[in-house]
Amino acid sequence: MPYETLWLVEKRGVLTRMYGFVTSEQLSAQNKELETFIQQSEQLLHMINDSTDSTGTDMGLRDLQKVNYAQASNLGWAIYVSPSKLNRFFASVVTQLMGKRGREFATIEEALHFLQDIDETLPPLSIPAKSYTTP
Numbered sequence: 001m002p003y004e005t006l007w008l009v010e011k012r013g014v015l016t017r018m019y020g021f022v023t024s025e026q027l028s029a030q031n032k033e034l035e036t037f038i039q040q041s042e043q044l045l046h047m048i049n050d051s052t053d054s055t056g057t058d059m060g061l062r063d064l065q066k067v068n069y070a071q072a073s074n075l076g077w078a079i080y081v082s083p084s085k086l087n088r089f090f091a092s093v094v095t096q097l098m099g100k101r102g103r104e105f106a107t108i109e110e111a112l113h114f115l116q117d118i119d120e121t122l123p124p125l126s127i128p129a130k131s132y133t134t135p
Contacts, residue, residue: 002026003016003026004130005017005037008048013046013048015047016047016050017053018049018053019053020054021058022057024057038072041074045072045075048079051080052082076119077101077119079103080095080103083106083107088104088105
């Protein structure tokens with residue numbers, strides 16, 4: 001699978017890293033996995049999607065309609081990380097269309113700094129080690 005999903009902060013923040021080319025089928029599987037994380041969360045759950053190492057996707061707008069977790073009442077901030085300005089722009093549009101709180105950043109460091117500032121109840125955040133090798 002060209003992604004990994006892990007707790008950034010147990011039951012409070014989840015990090016998904018995308019790498020390589022991610023198909024719409026793989027994104028669908030990742031979305032189902034995120035639903036499990038959301039169900040386990042006892043408070044607002046912040047999500048960071050780090051696409052720094054992604055080379056692309058074949059996901060379309062129809063795929064976005066299948067994102068079931070977007071309506072969960074316990075979603076906090078949805079943060080998207082990509083060095084691509086165009087990808088960050090599209091992520092911003094999608095977040096707005098879904099009516100969710102979202103921000104986009106060029107680096108994971110910026111994303112963590114934002115999340116730490118916006119939610120003072122979180123413990124100090126750090127970047128978890130990657131469990132994969134980029135293609």
